[in-house]
Amino acid sequence: MKLLCAVIFAYCLSSCVTATQVASVSPSDTLTVSFAKWHKNSSAAVSMTFDHTWGRMVEWERTVPKIVADSVLPVDFDYTSGYIYDNNQHLLARDTLQKLGIAFFAHGHRHINNDTLSYEQAKANFLECRDSMRSIGINPLVYAYPGGYGYKTSTQRAAEDAGFLAARMFDPLESPHVLPNAVQTVDWYRLPTLMMFRKEFQDLHDFLRVNRTIVNNTAQLVPHLRENTRLGAWLILTYHMIGPTDNENTYEVRDLLADIGAIRSQRTWLVRMQDAVVYLREKEAARLSIEHRRNASGRLEKVILSLNDGLPDDVYSLPLTLLMTSPVQWKGKTLRAYPINNPNSPQMLVPAEDGALMLTIPPDGKQYVVIAE
Ligand SMILES: [Zn+2]
Numbered sequence: 001m002k003l004l005c006a007v008i009f010a011y012c013l014s015s016c017v018t019a020t021q022v023a024s025v026s027p028s029d030t031l032t033v034s035f036a037k038w039h040k041n042s043s044a045a046v047s048m049t050f051d052h053t054w055g056r057m058v059e060w061e062r063t064v065p066k067i068v069a070d071s072v073l074p075v076d077f078d079y080t081s082g083y084i085y086d087n088n089q090h091l092l093a094r095d096t097l098q099k100l101g102i103a104f105f106a107h108g109h110r111h112i113n114n115d116t117l118s119y120e121q122a123k124a125n126f127l128e129c130r131d132s133m134r135s136i137g138i139n140p141l142v143y144a145y146p147g148g149y150g151y152k153t154s155t156q157r158a159a160e161d162a163g164f165l166a167a168r169m170f171d172p173l174e175s176p177h178v179l180p181n182a183v184q185t186v187d188w189y190r191l192p193t194l195m196m197f198r199k200e201f202q203d204l205h206d207f208l209r210v211n212r213t214i215v216n217n218t219a220q221l222v223p224h225l226r227e228n229t230r231l232g233a234w235l236i237l238t239y240h241m242i243g244p245t246d247n248e249n250t251y252e253v254r255d256l257l258a259d260i261g262a263i264r265s266q267r268t269w270l271v272r273m274q275d276a277v278v279y280l281r282e283k284e285a286a287r288l289s290i291e292h293r294r295n296a297s298g299r300l301e302k303v304i305l306s307l308n309d310g311l312p313d314d315v316y317s318l319p320l321t322l323l324m325t326s327p328v329q330w331k332g333k334t335l336r337a338y339p340i341n342n343p344n345s346p347q348m349l350v351p352a353e354d355g356a357l358m359l360t361i362p363p364d365g366k367q368y369v370v371i372a373e
Pocket of ligand 1: 051052078107111147366
C-alpha cells in the first residue's frame, strides 16, 4: 500500500501558474494550459466610450442610446455628477440607460482640468462624483479625466486613491493601443484613447489640430482597427456629442453606425471599458492550479483545475479564458470539462485555433474536471 501511494504521489502533478506562464512540465503527457490574452481568444479588444452624449434631456441625446439599444452595444457613458441637475436625470441613468447594458465611468463632479488642482482637490472632485453615482446604485470602477488631463502623477494618484481601478486620459502624440504584444503590463492610470471628431469640428479647435490620436470618420478608423488586431492590443474609442447639426456636433451618425460595422467585422472583443479593466486586472492576479490524476500505471485519468484571483467576486466576476492542448495519451479522444460537483453539465470546452480547446471560467477558486472519452 505504501508503495502504491508513493507511485500515485509521484504521478500526481500539482502546480500553480500565473497568466504569463504555461502550465506544462512534460508536454507529451500533461494537459497544457495557458491563459488566452483576450476573452474567448479574441484577437484584440475594442471599447466604445461616450462623453457628453446624454444628461441634458434634449432631443438629440436620444440618438446614441437608440443606436446602443438597436445594436445591443456594450458601451460606457460618462457620469459627470455636477451636470446631473435633477431626479429625472438620475432616473434616466439608473433605469433607462443601465437597462440598455450601458456602464458608467466617473468623469468628476466638476468637469475641469484636474491637473490644475492639488492632489487633495482632485481627489475630492473624484470622490464627490463617485459618491453621487453610488447614491443611485452605480459603482464606478473606471475614471476618465475631463479634457484628458491626467498628466500629473498627483492627479493619477488621486484617481487611484479615490478607489478607481483605472483612468483614461488623452495624449495626442502617444500610441492609442493598450497592451500590444511586446508589452506585458498596463499603465492603469494613463489609459490612452483614440478620439473620434469629425473634420469640421476638429478644424474649429486649434488644440485638436496636431495629433496622432484623432480620426474623423470610419475610413480613418479602419487602419487603426487593423493595427490593433495586428498588435493583439486594446483600443478605446472616445466619442462626444453626436446628432445635432450645429457646431456642437462632434461626429456624424452615419460614421458611428459604420464604425460599429467595421469593429464587428473583425474578430475583436467589443467590450465595455470597465469590463476590459476588470478582465485584465483579474488575469493579472489569477493563479491557475492544475492537478493531473493518474492510475497506478501512470495513465492519465483526469485533470482537476481551478482559477483564483483572490479578488472580491462582487466586482471581479468576469470569466477568464484558458487554452488547452491534449496530452499525447488523450490524442484522438474527445475532451470534456465540467464543474467538479456537476458531472452532467453541458460541454464547456470549445474549439480554438490550431486544435486547441477553450475553457472560459470565473477566477473564483471553484474546481473543474477535464477528462477524455
Ligand atoms: Zn468630458
